[in-house]
Amino acid sequence: MAANAPRRVTMSDVARHAGVSRTTVSFVLNDRPGAAIPDETRHRILASIEELGYRPNAGARALAAKRSEWYGLITEIVTAPFAVDVIKGAQDRAWLDRKFLLIAASEGEAAQEAAALDKLLEQRVEGLLYATTWHRAVTLPKAAREVPTVLVNCYDADGELPSVVPDEVTGGHRAAAHLVAAGHERIGFINLDPGIPAAVGRREGYERALREAGITFDEGLVVSGHATADGGYTAACELLDRADRPTALFCGNDRMAMGAYDAIKERGLRIPQDVAVVGYDNQELIAAYLRPKLTTLALPFEAMGAKGVDMLAALAAGQPLDTTQVTVDCPLLERSSV
Amino acid sequence: MAANAPRRVTMSDVARHAGVSRTTVSFVLNDRPGAAIPDETRHRILASIEELGYRPNAGARALAAKRSEWYGLITEIVTAPFAVDVIKGAQDRAWLDRKFLLIAASEGEAAQEAAALDKLLEQRVEGLLYATTWHRAVTLPKAAREVPTVLVNCYDADGELPSVVPDEVTGGHRAAAHLVAAGHERIGFINLDPGIPAAVGRREGYERALREAGITFDEGLVVSGHATADGGYTAACELLDRADRPTALFCGNDRMAMGAYDAIKERGLRIPQDVAVVGYDNQELIAAYLRPKLTTLALPFEAMGAKGVDMLAALAAGQPLDTTQVTVDCPLLERSSV
DNA sequence: GCGCTTTAATAACGCGCGTTAGTGCGATGT
DNA sequence: ACATCGCACTAACGCGCGTTATTAAAGCGC
Numbered sequence: 009m010a011a012n013a014p015r016r017v018t019m020s021d022v023a024r025h026a027g028v029s030r031t032t033v034s035f036v037l038n039d040r041p042g043a044a045i046p047d048e049t050r051h052r053i054l055a056s057i058e059e060l061g062y063r064p065n066a067g068a069r070a071l072a073a074k075r076s077e078w079y080g081l082i083t084e085i086v087t088a089p090f091a092v093d094v095i096k097g098a099q100d101r102a103w104l105d106r107k108f109l110l111i112a113a114s115e116g117e118a119a120q121e122a123a124a125l126d127k128l129l130e131q132r133v134e135g136l137l138y139a140t141t142w143h144r145a146v147t148l149p150k151a152a153r154e155v156p157t158v159l160v161n162c163y164d165a166d167g168e169l170p171s172v173v174p175d176e177v178t179g180g181h182r183a184a185a186h187l188v189a190a191g192h193e194r195i196g197f198i199n200l201d202p203g204i205p206a207a208v209g210r211r212e213g214y215e216r217a218l219r220e221a222g223i224t225f226d227e228g229l230v231v232s233g234h235a236t237a238d239g240g241y242t243a244a245c246e247l248l249d250r251a252d253r254p255t256a257l258f259c260g261n262d263r264m265a266m267g268a269y270d271a272i273k274e275r276g277l278r279i280p281q282d283v284a285v286v287g288y289d290n291q292e293l294i295a296a297y298l299r300p301k302l303t304t305l306a307l308p309f310e311a312m313g314a315k316g317v318d319m320l321a322a323l324a325a326g327q328p329l330d331t332t333q334v335t336v337d338c339p340l341l342e343r344s345s346v
Numbered sequence: 347m348a349a350n351a352p353r354r355v356t357m358s359d360v361a362r363h364a365g366v367s368r369t370t371v372s373f374v375l376n377d378r379p380g381a382a383i384p385d386e387t388r389h390r391i392l393a394s395i396e397e398l399g400y401r402p403n404a405g406a407r408a409l410a411a412k413r414s415e416w417y418g419l420i421t422e423i424v425t426a427p428f429a430v431d432v433i434k435g436a437q438d439r440a441w442l443d444r445k446f447l448l449i450a451a452s453e454g455e456a457a458q459e460a461a462a463l464d465k466l467l468e469q470r471v472e473g474l475l476y477a478t479t480w481h482r483a484v485t486l487p488k489a490a491r492e493v494p495t496v497l498v499n500c501y502d503a504d505g506e507l508p509s510v511v512p513d514e515v516t517g518g519h520r521a522a523a524h525l526v527a528a529g530h531e532r533i534g535f536i537n538l539d540p541g542i543p544a545a546v547g548r549r550e551g552y553e554r555a556l557r558e559a560g561i562t563f564d565e566g567l568v569v570s571g572h573a574t575a576d577g578g579y580t581a582a583c584e585l586l587d588r589a590d591r592p593t594a595l596f597c598g599n600d601r602m603a604m605g606a607y608d609a610i611k612e613r614g615l616r617i618p619q620d621v622a623v624v625g626y627d628n629q630e631l632i633a634a635y636l637r638p639k640l641t642t643l644a645l646p647f648e649a650m651g652a653k654g655v656d657m658l659a660a661l662a663a664g665q666p667l668d669t670t671q672v673t674v675d676c677p678l679l680e681r682s683s684v
Numbered sequence: 685g686c687g688c689t690t691t692a693a694t695a696a697c698g699c700g701c702g703t704t705a706g707t708g709c710g711a712t713g714t
Numbered sequence: 715a716c717a718t719c720g721c722a723c724t725a726a727c728g729c730g731c732g733t734t735a736t737t738a739a740a741g742c743g744c
Contacts, residue, residue, distance in 0.1 A: 016470075016700095018699090018700055018701085019700065019701065020700080020701095028722095028723075028724090029723065029724045029725080030700095030701085030724090031702090031703080031723075031724060031725080032722085032723060032724075034701070034702060034703085035723090038702080040702095040703090043722085043723090044720085044721055044722065044723095045722075045723090046721090046722075049722080049723090063464070063467055063468055064468055064700085064701080065409070065468070065470055065699090065700055065701070066468040066469045066470065067405040067406075067408045067409050067414060067469070067470060067699095067700085067701095068405075068409050068699070068700035068701045068702095068729090069700080069701055069702075070405045070701095070729095071403070071405050071406050071409055071699090071700080071701070071702095071728095071729050071730065071731090072700075072701040072702040072703080072728080072729055073701080073702055073703090073729085074702090074729070076405060086430060086433060086434050086437065087430045087431060087434050089427075092424060092425045092429075092430050093425060095424060095449075096424050096425050096451075099424065099449075099451065108448060108465065108469070109449075110446060110448070111433075111437075111447075111449060113434075113437065126401070127446065129401055130401055130402055130403070130404040131404045131405070131446070132354075132403060132404065132405060292631075293630075293631030293632070293635070294631070294635075297631070297632075297635060354730095356729090356730055356731085357730065357731065358730080358731095366692095366693075366694090367693065367694045367695080368694090368730095368731085369693075369694060369695080369732090369733085370692085370693060370694075372731070372732060372733085373693090376732080378732095378733090381692090381693090382690085382691055382692065382693095383692075383693090384691085384692075387692080387693090402730090402731080403729090403730055403731070405729095405730085405731095406699090406729070406730035406731045406732095407730080407731055407732075408699095408731095409698095409699050409700065409701090409729090409730080409731070409732090410698080410699055410730075410731040410732040410733080411699085411731080411732055411733090412699070412732090
């Protein structure tokens with residue numbers, strides 16, 4: 009089809025127009041070290057490029073140079089807010105190296121994922137980023153081994169592929185320490201489904217913060233629930249109805265915190281005077297719209313995306329990584345719920 | 347760099363392995379009409395492909411076939427919720443044609459935009475989508491003319507490039523008609539900045555709906571304000587404090603509706619019993635979290651993205667478009683505020 | 685057995701470019 | 715005067731593939 013497409017200007021056209029050989033044009037375009045091109049010639053060539061509106065053909069260049077200048081990113085759901093941030097971080101970082109980011113979605117289906125992977129590999133991407141919606145272990149198709157691959161927000165079940173994940177331990181520690189610093193000693197912890205990395209790591213950080221503050225750990229203050237507003241509500245009720253109710257709640261995510269808000273208000277308690285609340289995830293449109301605004305920890309999606317490309321660049325350059333698992337800090341966003 | 351990259355399997359390798367010529371392999375891969383390949387040979391080749399793990403090189407194919415199979419998408423802000431939906435719509439639609447979507451962000455800066463455009467054209471995209479955050483007129487760099495281009499959520503100031511935009515008129519009509527159907531006759535309209543296409547179109551639809559219902563248009567019921575919650579609040583106050591206050595408000599966007607909610611509640615009025623409210627934009631995390639949930643019109647970003655690729659495909663195939671401006675319907679999402 | 689068509693395949697060119705191995709030429713040293 | 719050397723540039727190959735001739739063999743009618 010589209011055989012009517014006008015022939016584009018090529019390097020040969022430029023060479024002819026400037027009265028030099030194609031090689032010379034290539035040399036000035038890639039300002040090749042070692043090639044001595046007098047300024048006069050160089051400017052003549054640049055002028056021809058300008059005049060003819062020449063634009064290098066990236067595909068041809070990739071073919072000849074055997075380097076595509078592309079990275080691939082596979083994400084579960086393109087529309088998820090998290091994915092967008094990963095994309096932004098990765099894209100901006102890739103742009104620095106003048107690389108393009110090819111984005112493909114798996115939509116959570118294995119077939120789609122395989123197809124996306126195939127497509128990406130056919131484009132000869134120089135590296136692959138694989139991002140998930142929530143921090144967990146994954147197993148990639150073997151095809152992913154054909155090219156440097158970095159996992160983002162997840163890690164290889166086989167422990168072979170490098171990954172970049174949020175630092176859940178420090179996050180949990182930071183949340184608890186923040187509450188301790190605000191004077192709280194009885195801090196309820198509404199954790200996520202125990203067993204997932206986020207729950208395990210944050211609990212570790214939580215316990216360590218208490219230990220450092222000389223507060224004895226009370227197993228009864230730790231409950232876990234569904235990662236929903238309802239789950240948070242139920243768990244919060246359980247904690248708040250204890251005789252020695254906690255004066256602060258650290259919630260596994262913002263939706264759970266939303267449920268906790270309901271439970272707290274329902275009992276006529278005030279936030280943060282009677283019960284302080286810290287969430288997790290920083291889902292803007294929950295955290296910023298709750299009354300009072302929710303203090304929460306942000307998952308560093310953008311930073312993880314950028315770091316992932318960083319690692320890819322290193323791998324592609326043949327440099328070995330110092331660690332196979334990199335963690336990125338979860339910053340605390342102070343609002344009004346503590 | 348990366349000269350250590352292992353040589354990938356090529357078509358010649360497959361041909362050698364299967365004991366045929368490279369051309370034959372190419373023929374079965376593209377199952378070329380007219381080429382008679384006996385099943386035995388075909389299967390032998392496919393088996394070799396499987397065994398060697400051959401994967402066509404998309405770049406080389408693009409070079410030889412003079413078709414890249416790529417579309418480019420330039421958006422202002424990748425992270426904006428709207429952009430995500432446009433991307434999803436465009437990507438899914440492109441995928442149907444087995445085309446890739448290259449996404450680049452302008453971040454609202456002309457320099458970035460030009461760079462993105464250059465990069466995209468160097469990749470020899472077969473078509474270009476240009477999407478904005480809000481419906482308005484734009485002027486693209488001339489370079490965009492080098493390839494079929496469709497504007498999404500905006501239109502060409504020079505009226506040359508085809509575009510796909512939301513149907514503001516029908517949207518405004520739908521909102522007003524919905525309120526009329528609910529029994530309202532005095533419908534306040536808190537419009538956006540007059541002059542922008544959204545404001546003009548919706549007002550036209552609003553007036554038409556009233557006319558159709560036999561309701562005389564009252565200029566005093568139309569005000570405009572800043573596209574923020576504060577702007578909505580102020581405008582709503584003005585309308586609600588009239589002696590003959592409206593029983594319904596049609597707001598230019600959801601944030602303004604949010605402000606209107608405050609003004610209504612402040613006056614001890616109930617939604618929707620005393621004052622019904624209709625928003626615009628369907629910003630999920632506002633519309634769905636307001637009490638009561640907000641009835642609003644959705645901007646069809648995903649559909650516009652898909653339609654944009656549709657038009658691109660037609661243009662790339664050399665088919666002329668029947669119209670230079672395509673409009674896409676804004677569906678009404680009924681919740682509890684009417 | 686001979687011409688003719690169909691079938692099954694291949695050799696060869698070119699897509700636009702990076703890169704290597706040169707080539708011609710003026711300036712320099714002795 | 716001649717060999718040497720750096721400068722400025724070019725011819726030619728190959729990247730992996732689509733595509734267009736072209737060919738060799740097989741099938742067919744008579």
